Amino acid sequence: xxxxxxxxxxxxxxxxxxxxxxxxxxxxxxxxxxxxxxxxxxxxxxxxxxxxxxxxxxxxxxxxxxxxxxxxxxxxxxxxxxxxxxxxxxxxxxxxxxxxxxxxxxxxxxxxxxxxxxxxxxxxxxxxxxxxxxxxxxxxxxxxxxxxxxxxxxxxxxxxxxxxxxxxxxxxxxxxxxxxxxxxxxxxxxxxxxxxxxxxxxxxxxxxxxxxxxxxxxxxxxxxxxxxxxxxxxxxxxxxxxxxxxxxxxxxxxxxxxxxxxxxxxxxxxxxxxxxxxxx
Numbered sequence: 398x399x400x401x402x403x404x405x406x407x408x409x410x411x412x413x414x415x416x417x418x419x420x421x422x423x424x425x426x427x428x429x430x431x432x433x434x435x436x437x438x439x440x441x442x443x444x445x446x447x448x449x450x451x452x453x454x455x456x457x458x459x460x461x462x463x464x465x466x467x468x469x470x471x472x473x474x475x476x477x478x479x480x481x482x483x484x485x486x487x488x489x490x491x492x493x494x495x496x497x498x499x500x501x502x503x504x505x506x507x508x509x510x511x512x513x514x515x516x517x518x519x520x521x522x523x524x525x526x527x528x529x530x531x532x533x534x535x536x537x538x539x540x541x542x543x544x545x546x547x548x549x550x551x552x553x554x555x556x557x558x559x560x561x562x563x564x565x566x567x568x569x570x571x572x573x574x575x576x577x578x579x580x581x582x583x584x585x586x587x588x589x590x591x592x593x594x595x596x597x598x599x600x601x602x603x604x605x606x607x608x609x610x611x612x613x614x615x616x617x618x619x620x621x622x623x624x625x626x627x628x629x630x631x632x633x634x635x636x637x638x639x640x641x642x643x644x645x646x647x648x649x650x651x652x653x654x655x656x657x658x659x660x661x662x663x664x665x666x667x668x669x670x671x672x673x674x675x676x677x
Contacts, residue, residue, distance in 0.1 A: 418507070420505075420531060420583045420586075421583060421587070422581060423582045423583060424580070425537050425582075426580055427537055427578045427580050428580070428677060429580040429677060430580040430638045430677070431594075431639065432457065432576070432638065433465065433676040434456060434457060434638075434650070434672035435673060435674045436650040437454045437673075438453055438454060438471075438650070438652070438669060438670030438671075439451065439669065440652070442473075442664060443664065443665050443666070444661040446555040447554055448478055449475065449476045449554075450473070451474060451485070451668075452472060453469065453472060454470055454471075454670070455467075459676065460490065463493065464492055466488070466490055467488070467489055467490065467545065468488040469486075469488075470485070472484050473554070482552065482563070483552055485550070486548075486550045487547060487548065487549050487550065488547050489546050489547015489570065490546065490547060491545040492543050493541040493576070494542060495542045497539075497540050498538070498539055499537070499540055500535045502532050502534055503533040503579050503581045503595075504530050505530060505532070505581065505583055505593035506530050506593070507585060507591055531585075533583065536581045538578065539578050540576070540577045543574055544571075544572070545573065545600060548567075548568075548570075549566070549568055549604060550565075551565075551567075551658065551661075552564070552565050566608065567607075568605045568608060568609075569604075569605050570603065570605070571602065571605065572600055572601050572603060573600065573601060574599070574600040576599075577595075577598075578597070578638070580592065580593075589642075590641065590642075591643060594639040595636065595638065597635075598632075599630075600630070602630075602631075602656075603628055604629060605625060606626075606627060609658075609659040609660050628656050628657055629654050629656025629657075631654040632652065633650065633651070634650070635648075635649075635672060636649045636650070637649075638672070647671060648672040649669065649670070649671060651670075652670070653668070
């Protein structure tokens with residue numbers, strides 16, 4: 398009996414050992430991550446006057462070694478509570494003032510199988526996805542803090558008090574931004590190469606919009622002036638900013654903003670894009 402248990406233990410240990418994953422870090426350089434790109438996107442924005450679905454693009458392009466051009470262009474395709482045309486045009490620059498390297502865990506995707514199996518629930522069949530990954534414990538993240546500013550133009554529709562029209566908001570945004578990026582290239586089981594990378598930015602802006610007026614059709618009396626100042630806080634995540642294999646969610650770029658604009662009030666938007674024309 399002891400011999401049987403010993404044999405089973407050795408077999409189990411051997412199987413577990415054979416499934417272990419070993420890795421070698423070939424490169425750990427955050428500057429290799431893509432932080433410049435153009436991302437066609439779609440999403441939704443809700444504000445006090447309207448809820449809209451939009452299509453557009455956002456991008457980051459290097460102007461100089463220090464300055465990065467950041468811009469957004471969107472058009473409202475469908476409006477739940479509004480009439481007329483809605484657009485957003487924005488462009489500005491980001492200037493980093495401080496840069497720091499910080500060590501933190503970096504996830505590396507080894508493989509992704511969207512059809513790993515099936516499961517059943519309430520008589521329905523569902524596909525099972527499988528993602529295998531490892532974590533590099535001491536990867537380098539390049540964090541930058543700086544200032545940003547530019548032009549902000551928003552045309553949003555309104556349907557209020559039985560009448561429809563547009564609110565035009567135009568001016569500048571001024572604020573600060575934090576970015577973080579990582580890039581770790583590894584060799585797995587002394588065989589294939591896999592890359593773990595990411596790019597994230599968080600920003601906060603003061604919106605100064607001296608042109609904040611409803612057109613004649615929207616000026617029903619219920620839309621009242623509330624000054625020229627607004628604010629917003631935003632987040633953007635480029636999931637896999639590299640050119641290696643097994644990118645999680647392809648070249649997905651997620652974004653979200655929350656804030657307040659004059660006249661149109663509280664606003665919240667989310668977007669999902671796919672990056673191309675990538676550069677470091």
